[in-house]
Amino acid sequence: MVKKRSNHTVFKPLVITLAILVIGGLGFWGYRLISGPKKPQTRAVVTVGKPVTPPPKSSPSPSTPSTNGQPSETNQTKPNSNPSGATDNGGTDIPNTPSSQWTTSATGYITVKSPVANSTIQDGVTLAGSAKVSQVSWRLIDNDVGVIAQGQLSVVSGNFSGTLHFKSQGTGGRLDVYSTNSQGVEYNEVQINVSF
Numbered sequence: 001m002v003k004k005r006s007n008h009t010v011f012k013p014l015v016i017t018l019a020i021l022v023i024g025g026l027g028f029w030g031y032r033l034i035s036g037p038k039k040p041q042t043r044a045v046v047t048v049g050k051p052v053t054p055p056p057k058s059s060p061s062p063s064t065p066s067t068n069g070q071p072s073e074t075n076q077t078k079p080n081s082n083p084s085g086a087t088d089n090g091g092t093d094i095p096n097t098p099s100s101q102w103t104t105s106a107t108g109y110i111t112v113k114s115p116v117a118n119s120t121i122q123d124g125v126t127l128a129g130s131a132k133v134s135q136v137s138w139r140l141i142d143n144d145v146g147v148i149a150q151g152q153l154s155v156v157s158g159n160f161s162g163t164l165h166f167k168s169q170g171t172g173g174r175l176d177v178y179s180t181n182s183q184g185v186e187y188n189e190v191q192i193n194v195s196f
Contacts, residue, residue: 041179041187044106049117049193052172054143084149084165086127086138091159094128102129105178105188109133112177112190120195121164121175127153128161133179133188136160142196144170168196 094113101116112129115121127138139150149166173196178189 041109041181042106043185043187043189045189045191046103046106047191047193048103051174051193052143052170052195055171084167085151086149086153086162086164088153089126089128089161089163090154091128091156091161093126093161093163094159095126103190103192105190107188109188110136110177110179110190112175112192115175115192115194117192118195122168122196123164123166125164126161127164127175127177128159129177130158131155131160131179132158135179136177137180137186138162138164138175138177140164140166140173140175142168142170142173144168148173170196172196 097113097116102111102113103117104111109132110129111131112127114126114128129136134155135152136155137150137152139147142148148168149164151162153160153162172194175192175194176189177192178186180186
């Protein structure tokens with residue numbers, strides 16, 4: 001005698017499979033909703049603050065050696081110390097600044113919390129913020145001599161911080177913070193105008 005398969009025997013595995021697919025789909029959809037779509041990296045630059053007027057150019061003194069009435073080449077170039085660096089604090093030293101003063105890249109991958117735009121900085125200032133990359137690069141540009149300091153800071157648990165070391169020649173400048181790809185192309189850049 002042949003036993004008939006009941007509809008219940010076929011129906012039960014089908015319901016279990018369907019339930020697993022629905023739960024899995026809802027889980028994936030919930031994850032995408034919470035994490036949100038990632039913005040692609042961009043070369044767009046966010047600039048904040050007002051640039052500081054460079055110091056007036058001094059004319060050569062009568063005792064300055066010249067050639068045919070023109071200053072010599074060596075006297076046209078101002079002395080510039082080698083670009084300095086920073087002490088990496090591993091994201092542990094984040095100053096408490098109002099979030100309304102933070103500077104965030106176009107993608108949201110880098111947020112600089114200190115220093116803020118238009119602030120006066122000096123040797124020993126803390127560069128700090130948060131990032132969704134493993135490392136941030138930075139450079140400090142003097143409005144008189146150009147790049148005076150640069151380096152990289154590690155991102156630890158989503159934060160970066162470092163104590164900057166530099167010697168300024170001008171009245172102000174710009175602090176650039178950005179990430180780079182494996183070819184050295186700069187992305188997610190913010191430019192913050194500061195005074196010295």
